[in-house]
Amino acid sequence: MTDPNASGITNPKANELTDTKAHELTEPKAPGTTDPKAPIGIFDSGIGGLTVVKHLIDALPNENIVYFGDTARVPYGSKSNDTVIEYSIQDAAFLMEFGVKAIVVACNTASSVALNQLRERFSVPIIGMIEPGAKYGLGYTSNDKIGVIGTRATVNNKAYSTKIAELDGQVTIIEQACPLFVPFAEEGWIDHPATRAVAAEYLKPLKDAGVDTLILGCTHYPILKDVIKDEMGSNVKLVDSGIAASYAVVKELTERGLLNPENTPGDEIYYVSDIPATFSFVASLFLGREIIKINKVETDYISSLFSMNKN
Structure with missing residues (x-):
């Protein structure tokens, strides 16, 4: 993969956004594009x-990627719907400054609450997590009993149960909020006694219900999959909504003629709104390798891009 320090991805507002002050970025946002060589934007709450x-x-190893993780305001799952919508629009607006050709909402909470508002506001394709994850889960169940774990917001909005019911009304869906999983994941507690104790409590209703398929309805949860698998048992299929979403992105870009024609590895650039002390270690757990360079953009600037009270 190309060294992120040598990334060819640019923001038309600035050559460098590391530790950027809000007042330094005041020009109008760059519009979306239909250029196949343009980057894919991806955001998450963390x-x-x-x-x-x-x-x-x-x-898609040849695609260019811009990632924004809103680490200063994580988690989104405990926020009100209005706040999640506001944050999501701000995150997407930041990615649009890079002239992205598509945006992946790599956050199940934002996907369950803000997807329609994002699609109404931005002209580029917006790919969420819920529908791909629901379809993937339906493809694996044998007994028509599917469990879903996610944040409180995802579960309270019944995002997965609604979508699965639309696709197959015969399936029984059991949803369970697991609010402590996100902070455990962000701390890198992937095999901590506290994580295992909480997992046993959270997952008991799903085990008792006899689900044979469990959708990991939060992108933080895959690094806890060993703990979840140990608790649920080897006969339960774990569905990673992130894998399902990646297939949905391939399909969307293919249908729109937006696949990058270049045969060289794509560039990656990573932005966050805060850099905790454990960030590099935990980020490597999620990505599977070290991120060479992390860029920080201040929350004041992200917040300035959209306000529910002003727009």
Whole structure:
């Protein structure tokens, strides 16, 4: 993969956004594009979306990628719907400054709450997590009992149960909120006694219901898959919504003629709104390798891109 330090991806507002002050970026946003060589934008509430980046690079290694993780405001799952919509529009607006050809909402909470608003506001294809994950889950169940774990927002909005019911009304869906999984994942507690104890409590209703398929309805959850698998048992199929979403991106770009024709490895550039002390270690767990360079953009600037009270 091309060294991110030598990335050919540019933001028309600035040559470098590392530790950027909000007042330094005041020109109008760059519009979306239909250029196949343009980057794909990906955002998440934190670093869980890096699991989606990993799968997308595996599927489309020649695509250029711009990632934004809103690590200063994670988690989104405990926020109100209005706040999630506001943050999601801000995140997408930031990615649009790079002239992206598509945006992947690599956050199940944002996908369940803000997808329609994003599609109404931005002209580029917007790919969420819910529909791909639901379709993938339906393809694996044998007993028509599917479990879904996610944030409180994803579960309370019944995003997966609604979509699965639309696709197959005969399936029983059991949803379970697992709010502590995100902070555990962000801390890198992938095999911690506390993680296992909480997993046992969260997953008991799903085990008791006899689900044979479990959708990991949050992009943070795949790095906890060993703990989840141990608790659920080897007969339960775990569905990674990030893998499903990567297939959906391939399909969308193919149908729109937006696949990058270049045969060289794509560039990657990574932005976050905060860099915790454990970031590099935890990010490598999600992505599967070290990120050479992380760029920080201030939350004040991200917040300035959209306000529910002003727009």
